[in-house]
Amino acid sequence: MQELKKYKIFDISLFATSVVVAILFAPLEVEWTKFLLVSAIYVVFSTIYSSLRIQYGSGSGSYDYGVSYTQSLALFAGPFGLLIFETVHRFVIFFQRKYMKTADEDEFTDTLYNIGSFTLYHTVGYLFFFALFPYAEMVPFGYFLLFFVSAVIISWQSDILLVVAFYISGNVRTWSEVVKFFNKRSILDTGKVAITNGLLFYFVMESQWEMLIVFFIMNYIVSKSFLSKHETIQNELERDRFREMAYTDFMTGLSNRAMMDKKMEEINGTNEVLAIVVADIDKFKSINDSYNHAIGDRVIQHFAGILKSHASNDDCVFRSGGEEFTLFLRGRSYAECLEVLELVRSYVSAHPVHVEHNGAETAIDYTASYGLYFNKMTEELPMERAYIYADQLLLEAKDLGRNRVNVSDGQRIVIHS
Structure with missing residues (x-):
């Protein structure tokens, strides 16, 4: 509650400061009729553009963070x-959001912040320019x-x-978050703002109203198109991320069953020659x-890492269940x-x-058994059947004493121990 109070005081103070600074530059140095016409055009299009702005922030603060056309104004x-x-x-915008019931809880102080901040740093830009x-x-x-x-x-x-x-x-608490925020700025975005405002300022000063309106409309269409593509890409990334989650074993990072x-x-029916x-x-x-399930998980992760390190980019490594893994060795x-x-x-x-157990580092020796079935994957020999053959070879390796490889090339079986 105290943070929220400080946040509101900051917004109000910023607005009050901007009023004092602006009054120092009063009265208006341009014709009122032209000012009202230009302001009306900017208000209409800036209000429309507000729906395209990206918002950064969470919690008690939410601020517009996007391309601004205020520099030229x-x-x-x-x-x-x-x-x-x-x-x-x-x-x-404030009353529009209130009417649409999309306003944030602190929409009023957010509005004061936007008025104050835009006025202050554009005043600095004005003096510099x-x-x-x-x-x-x-x-x-x-x-x-x-x-x-x-x-x-x-x-x-x-x-x-x-x-x-x-x-x-309270939306930013660490230095890394600050650095991440500043890194959001793009030199290309800054260039776009500069060119856009340069042209708008020229059209306003030359009273080229048709060009001014056409430019605003064109900019809206381009921005809307960009936003639509951005949302499409984001949706595709989200879909890919969920697909990856559905196909990933999170303990080992390998693909799942x-x-x-x-x-x-x-692979079924492709006539590819491989080893399962x-x-x-x-x-x-x-x-x-003997130990515990957490250490058992470490053993599984260790074994998964070894399998992955010995596989090529073309190979496939899966955690097919519990302490069982499946590999497709290809090419x-x-x-x-x-x-x-x-x-x-x-x-x-x-x-x-090497694990920590009962406060001491412990080395756990273990072995594994393997069944390898090598053949061409045809319609007559589907992958499912080849997998059953490989699994049977594994069981035979276990019966023969473990820590060994039981292999078949489709014609003969060879035991390696």
């Missing part, structure tokens, strides 16, 4: 005219270069104020019973598959798992 009307425009513009404008005219493309530098100064002020506000409201079934369907390997940690229950000969599996078996036997 500030240069035209000055700080006093800017305060009038921002007050009308922000309260139009006109101080250097005579010199910019001497430089090729100096007009737009000056707009760009002004936009950089304005954006930095905006970010600093936002970080302070987020800190007070569902992904294995999907991959088997893809079913591997199982020997006497795993005794590890759980290799029968002898090469056997060699890989022998390397895995010997590596597991020679590398115990």
Whole structure:
């Protein structure tokens, strides 16, 4: 509650400061009729654009954080005219959100923050721009270069104020969050703001109203199109992320049984020659019973890491259940598959798992058994049947004493221990 109070005081103080600063630049230095016409156009389109703005923040604070067209209005009307425009513009949005019932709990103080912050840092931009404008005219493309530098100064002020506000409201608490926030700025976005405001300012000063309106409409269409594509990409990323979650075993990071079934369907009937390997940690229950399930999980993770490290990019490694794993060794000969599996078996036997148990570091030795079935995956030999053959070979390896490889190339069985 105390943080919320400080947050509101900050917003109100910022607004009050902006009023004092703007009054220092009164009265309005442009014709009232032209100011009212320009302000009306800006209010209409800025209100429409408000639905396209990206919002950053959570908790008690929520602020507009997107492309602003205020720079050109500030240069035209000055700080006093800017305060009038921002007050009308922000309260139009405020009442619009109230009417649509989309307003935040602190919408009023958020509105004061937006009026105050936009007025203050655009006043700095205003002073900077006109101080250097005579010199910019001497430089090729100096007009737009000056707009760009002004936009950089304005954006930095905006970010600093936002970080302070987020800190007070509790939305930013660590230095890494501050750095992450500042990294959201893009040089291309700043360039877009500079060019857009440069053209708008030119149209306003030259009273080219048709061009001004056409430019606003074109900008809205482009922004709307960009937002739609952005949302489509975000939806696709979310869909891919959920698909990955559905196909991932989170203990080991390997693909799970569902992904294995999907991959088997893809390979079925393709005539691909590969090895299906079913591997199982020997006497795993005794590890759980002798230590605990957390250490049993460490053994599973250790074994998964070994399997993954010995697999190629073309191979598939799955945790197919409990302490059982399945591999699809692809693009290799029968002898090469056997060699890989022998390397895995010997590596597991020679590398115990180091864990902490009862306050002391403990090395847990373990072994695994393997069934390898090598053949061409045809319509007559579907993956499901080949997998059953590999699983049967594993069971036979267990019966023969464990810590061994039981292999078949579809014609003969070879035991390696």
